[in-house]
Amino acid sequence: MIRISIIVLLLFIAMGCNDLSNDPSKPKKEMYFPPASSQDWETENISSLGWNEAAIPELRSFLKESNTKAFLLLVNGRIVLEEYYDGHRASDSWEWNSAGKTLVAATVSIAAQNELIQIDSKASDYLSTGWTNMPSEKEALITVKDLLSMTAGNDETRQLMIKQNITYVADAGTRWAYSNIFQKLMDIISVSTDGSYEAFFNKYLKEKIGMDGFWNTGVIFSIYHSTARSMARFGILAMNKGKWMNEQIIDEALFVQSISPSQNLNPSYGYLWWLNGRESYMLPSDRNVYSGMLVSNAPVDMFAAMGAFDQRLYIVPSKNLIVIRMGNASDPSNPVFAGSRFDNELWAKINLLIR
Numbered sequence: 001m002i003r004i005s006i007i008v009l010l011l012f013i014a015m016g017c018n019d020l021s022n023d024p025s026k027p028k029k030e031m032y033f034p035p036a037s038s039q040d041w042e043t044e045n046i047s048s049l050g051w052n053e054a055a056i057p058e059l060r061s062f063l064k065e066s067n068t069k070a071f072l073l074l075v076n077g078r079i080v081l082e083e084y085y086d087g088h089r090a091s092d093s094w095e096w097n098s099a100g101k102t103l104v105a106a107t108v109s110i111a112a113q114n115e116l117i118q119i120d121s122k123a124s125d126y127l128s129t130g131w132t133n134m135p136s137e138k139e140a141l142i143t144v145k146d147l148l149s150m151t152a153g154n155d156e157t158r159q160l161m162i163k164q165n166i167t168y169v170a171d172a173g174t175r176w177a178y179s180n181i182f183q184k185l186m187d188i189i190s191v192s193t194d195g196s197y198e199a200f201f202n203k204y205l206k207e208k209i210g211m212d213g214f215w216n217t218g219v220i221f222s223i224y225h226s227t228a229r230s231m232a233r234f235g236i237l238a239m240n241k242g243k244w245m246n247e248q249i250i251d252e253a254l255f256v257q258s259i260s261p262s263q264n265l266n267p268s269y270g271y272l273w274w275l276n277g278r279e280s281y282m283l284p285s286d287r288n289v290y291s292g293m294l295v296s297n298a299p300v301d302m303f304a305a306m307g308a309f310d311q312r313l314y315i316v317p318s319k320n321l322i323v324i325r326m327g328n329a330s331d332p333s334n335p336v337f338a339g340s341r342f343d344n345e346l347w348a349k350i351n352l353l354i355r
Contacts (some may be wrong), residue, residue: 026258030047031320032077033236033245034229036210039227043077055352058082062349066310066342069094070228071329073350077093077236082228085327093213093225094326097307100215101272103201103234104185105148105258106250108271109242110204113251116192123152126188132166138274141172148271149262152181156285160220176265178284179355182272183222196344207242208232228324231313235322238303259303268294297347310342323350 003320013135017034027048028082034041046053060083063071068087073081096103117126123142124131132139138153146152153172156179158165164333169175186197193200206213211233213226237243240257247288258271266289268274276293277300283290295302298314299321305313309329315322330342 004197028076037260042078044075044080046080051354059349059353066326066330067098069306072232072324074232074322091226095225097311099307099311100315101182102305103224104182105272107189107201108185109250109254113254125148133164134168134241136170146172147181147185150176150178151263154176155183171295176282208249209237228326235313235315239322274304274306295343295347297344
């Protein structure tokens with residue numbers, strides 16, 4: 001009789017624990033993946049996280065004043081805060097600008113894990129010799145990794161990636177300079193897959209995680225456009241090191257490599273990702289090396305996709321936190337790509353909320 005009572009008591013305790021795990025006042029710890037074929041998306045109550053809700057009005061005021069269109073904050077994949085301004089709606093697409101470079105890096109990793117390309121191979125193995133206006137011996141030094149790391153040695157002031165504009169400045173691997181050279185990676189994927197870059201991207205990345213959006217390929221730039229929620233989907237994939245539910249879409253080792261320093265010249269840059277918490281950083285269109293972290297107010301382990309006019313996807317693994325910002329430039333007179341004053345100002349507001 002005593003034994004039966006103990007069993008009943010244990011069952012009762014187990015049921016109680018389950019009830020507690022479903023308590024809406026408690027934060028949900030397990031990672032959530034929104035269904036790929038639905039607009040449904042779980043949310044998390046701010047009060048369950050123990051955050052400072054009194055900081056929300058100040059954050060909202062800052063977002064409005066800084067020309068924000070869309071802002072999302074997620075924890076464990078669940079939406080905690082979702083805001084739209086200036087007539088922008090959840091269903092509206094917006095430009096990623098250079099934040100979309102990270103989509104290219106992810107697609108390159110997928111091609112590499114399928115043995116379609118090799119990151120350490122010469123770019124000319126795929127693009128054929130003579131794809132630059134460099135001396136042949138200098139062109140031969142450029143690898144796929146150099147294109148991912150911004151160390152191809154080309155003249156970064158020329159953004160139109162036609163042969164006559166890809167000229168020699170330094171040996172590949174010896175100089176970091178932010179440029180549009182990454183677009184040659186899209187050509188490499190097209191060549192190695194016998195199809196278009198976008199078709200490969202759609203099949204092996206976009207459709208896998210339920211993103212919407214499209215690549216707008218202009219004369220100079222190839223820019224991805226999507227809803228803010230689609231950027232959030234990519235953020236969840238990145239948070240989980242390339243894994244979506246039970247499928248490893250991007251090889252974990254390759255993804256980790258992409259969010260690690262890709263060279264010693266600018267340790268705050270991986271494979272088209274920006275990295276926080278490093279000892280120094282360089283910025284686009286700037287030859288200076290600055291001491292300290294890229295975004296001093298952000299968590300040390302934050303990594304980010306950053307685009308012109310302050311398009312931002314911040315990922316903080318230690319907090320399972322994802323932050324998305326889309327919109328016009330916070331400072332129209334200074335629409336910089338990365339490391340802007342906006343980043344520190346926004347994180348100051350976020351820190352007041354999540355402290």
